[in-house]
Amino acid sequence: xxxxxxxxxxxxxxxxxxxxxxxxxxxxxxxxxxxxxxxxxxxxxxxxxxxxxxxxxxxxxxxxxxxxxxxxxxxxxxxxxxxxxxxxxxxxxxxxxxxxxxxxxxxx
Numbered sequence: 001x002x003x004x005x006x007x008x009x010x011x012x013x014x015x016x017x018x019x020x021x022x023x024x025x026x027x028x029x030x031x032x033x034x035x036x037x038x039x040x041x042x043x044x045x046x047x048x049x050x051x052x053x054x055x056x057x058x059x060x061x062x063x064x065x066x067x068x069x070x071x072x073x074x075x076x077x078x079x080x081x082x083x084x085x086x087x088x089x090x091x092x093x094x095x096x097x098x099x100x101x102x103x104x105x106x107x108x
Contacts, residue, residue: 057094070095070097078090
């Protein structure tokens, strides 16, 4: 490898890049279009309902209710493994704390 040739080639290349940058900066700029308005600006708050295992029971798709011991699902369930018998019904015992476990088990 000839160091003098490499240095000369790099010098020529850098001069070409500088000329290109100068030519592009002198060129007339294309008009910039105004950004489009966001489609979410005028939507009501109901559209942005809470989602995810921390806000909605993944089995019943209802928002959790605040209770004495934290959030819980207040729906009746047909799954005895994930229910608690109280009276004549089996109530859902999926909470934000165990929702990921329920999702993992039911996905298998």
